[in-house]
Amino acid sequence: MPGAVNVRTDFSAGTLRRLAAASRHANQSRRLLSIAAVLDGMSRTDAARIGGMDRKTLRDWVHRFDERGPEGLKDRRSRGTRRADPEQVGAWDCQIFCVRGRLTIMPLRIFRRK
DSSP states (O other): OOOOOOOOSSSOHHHHHHHHHHOSOHHHHHHHHHHHHHHTTOOHHHHHHHTTSOHHHHHHHHHHHHHHOGGGGSOOOOOOOOOOOHHHHHHHHHHHHHHHHHHHHHHHHHHHHO
16 A cells, blocks of 8 residues: 655645635645645545545645645746747748648649649
């Protein structure tokens, strides 16, 4: 049987519930409430069900909570895509032009063969 989830003890279950109530991020609140349930002694499966997740996902969030605290339970934003260099954009324009050229020529060849 797997062992219990080990959670840092510098936050009590009540503190986590107050943080969840004050949070403006719904996903962070769900995760805080699940971890508070673990601190209250609830089973991992039931605590994960409170947050709408699997028990393995709960374990991953507990690890992030142990490393970064409550702020680590927020969703991370991606940095987005990088802008292309002007040389790359020029190469893409050339490729798009060539593809379009082939597509416009191919139907004419097929039409002439019939």
